[in-house]
Amino acid sequence: MGYGGIVRNSTMICVPLMGQSVEKMVSDMFQAKAQGADLVEIRLDYIKNFQPRQDLEILIRDKPLPVIIVYRPKWEGGQYEGDETRRLDALCLARELGADYIDFELKVASDPKGFHNLNYHSNSKTVVSCHVGGMTPSKEDLSHLVARMQSTGANIIKLVTDAVDITDLERIFHLLPHCQVPIIAYSTGDRGLISQLLCPKFGGFLVYGCMEGNSIPGLPTLNSLRQAYKPEFLNADTKIFGLISNPVSHSKGPILHNPAFRHVGYNGIYVPMLVDDLKEFFSVYSSPDFAGFSVGIPYKEAITGYCDEINPLAQSIGAVNTIIRRPSDGKLIGYNTDCEASITAIEDALKARGGPNQESPLTSPLTGKLFVLVGAGGAGRALAFGAKSRGARVVIFDIDYERAKSLAHSVSGEAHRYEEISNFRPEKGAILANATPVGMHPNTDRIPVAEVTLGDYQLVFDSVYTPRKTRLLKEAEVAGAIVVSGVEMFLRQAIGQFNLFTGEEAPEEFMREIIWETFL
Ligand SMILES: O=C1C[C@@](O)(C(=O)O)C[C@@H](O)[C@@H]1O
Incomplete structure (x- = not known):
């Protein structure tokens, strides 16, 4: 049994190994085991001067984990260019020596003349594999392919496609539950990542992961699988939530939401x-399994066009960062949890320091203050509406002056051209909020305002959360301002999302601990 009474499934975590020597392969196997792998895939075609008998004896004798032996030829995307009989002899030898799984390409397995006795009695299991390059075939074509693979008598089948778009993966998910033998199916590349992460929900046989410092596009790290995703706890009833964003890999959402769900x-x-086309995305992922979404850059405004209903706060802001698929009718309902998250983070920091606006606990410390906002995109809109709702006077800078003017108009504020920011001196006690990505990893030396002006602000907030303390916040602290990190906003917006996703109260303290450990 797992957390909350959820039964563990039998999904295994496999690491593909591409060492160039037998010694490296053996040491990588031990490392993979130490990092939590259940089995490894040994790519013989990567070993330089591979000597079948000698090398296989060592690999199989010294293996600390079950192994899948793969000797991929050039014609199927591998490295091996030599004689085909020699290649197949080596695979058969691996089987005789007791390898746990042997991978034969479909072309080999479906050619009775050339094939080296697939149904040979041994303890090894046969994986029949096929890599379909280029565009992902239709559902019908994939089903036919799987039927062909099954008819070879394979113990396990392995189907690999290249993901051009995240929507290609839905054809893989559709295939998985219908297969009559254990199936490994996934798509390669950055856009293929969720085919690994979600395959156990749909019944996939294993998940591939990579070791730390050895990243492979489209593969999660072993650490993220073991700590965050925990594929062993997924099942057909697992609800899927995702962050729709581009780029997306910077997000700390998975390491926060997944443990919180389990908690x-x-x-x-x-x-x-990683979504490229919102329209395509929502038309393909329309099943109730996809129960909700976070929305990140650059989609917080555009996504409003894909929501069936929008909650009044998000509607007035014009930006949505959370979507729930309403279980009763499947409609997509949009919310904005950024607004309260950022404004309460700023208010709490002001309250903690005390200050002139502390007359009544019911009055916001932002009331009457000048609120200088840099960036009028999705996050900026949330901040501007939040500040206005607390009675602050809002001044907005954006590289797109028209955008700044339009937001200023909505919150009865003032817009300025971005070039003017270096000379802008606010009144004492003003608040500065950065809602642009300036200063975000990897461009951490950038700062959105002139440093000399920082001393005029009582508090400086940065919505950037990687790094936790941006250059803007460091300089502001030196200048004597109270600083509020985007990490605090990130945590609070995620707590709001958790409540909406699950209908349960978020474990706030637990989530706070994870976040501060992560950002230490
Ligand atoms: O701004 C953010 C951060 C986020 O995009 C992320 O990186 O996890 C997730 C969004 O929902 C949220 O509004």
Whole structure:
């Protein structure tokens, strides 16, 4: 049994190994085991001067984990260019020596003349594999392919496609539950990542992961699988939540939401979704399994066009960062949790320091203050509406002056051209909020305002959360301002999302601990 009474499934975590020597392969196997792998895939075609008998004896004798032996030829995307009989002899030898799984390409397995006795009695299991390059075939074509692979008598089948778009993966998910033998199916590349993460929900046989410092596009790290995603707890009932964003890999959402789900015994998974086309995305991922979404850059405004209903706060802001698929009718309902998250983070920091606006606990410390906002995109809109709702006077800078003017108009504020920011001196006690990505990893030396002006602000807030303390915040602290990190906003918006996703109260203290450990 797992968390909250959820039964563990039998999904294994496999690491593909591409060492150039037998010694490296053996040491990588031990490392993979130490990092939590259940089995490894040994790519013989990567070993330089591979000597079948000698090398296989060592690999199989010294293996600390079950192994899948793969000797991929050039014609199927591998490295091996030599004689085909020699290649197949080596695979058969691996089987005789007791390798746990042997991978034969479909072309070999479906050619009775050339094939080296696939149904040979041994303890090894046969994996019949096929890599379909280029565009992902239609659902019908994939089903035919799987039927062909099954008819070879394979113990396990392995189907690999190249993901051009995240929507290609839905054809893989559709295939998985219908297969009659254990199936490994996934798509390669950055856009293929969720085919690994979600395959156990749909019944996939294993998940591939990579070791730390050895990243492979489209593969999660072993650490993220073991700590965050925990594929062994997924099942057909698991609800999928995803962050729709582009880029998406910077997000700390998965390491926060997944443990929080488990902490309260909620059967859900939260994954990064690298989305290129919102329209295509929502038309393909329309099943109730995809129960909700976070929305990140650059989609917070555009996504409002894909929501069936929008909650009044998000509607007035014009930006949505959370979507729930309403279980009763499947409609997509948009919310904005950024607004309260950022404004309460700023208010709490002002309250903690005390100050002139502390007359009544019911009055916001922002009331009457000048609120200088840099950036009028999705996050900026949330900040501007939040500040206005607390009675602050809002001044907005954006590289797109028209955008700044339009937001200023909505919050009865003032817009300025971005070039003017270096000379802008606010009144004493003003608040500065950065809602642009300036200063975000990897461009951490950038700062959105002139340093000399920082001393005029009582508090400086940065919505950037990687790094926790941006250059803007460091300089502001030196200048004597109270600083509020985007990490605090990130945490609070995620707490708001958790409540909406699960309908349960978020484990706030637990989430706070994870976040501060992560950003230490
Ligand atoms: O701004 C953010 C951060 C986020 O995009 C992320 O990186 O996890 C997730 C969004 O929902 C949120 O509004």
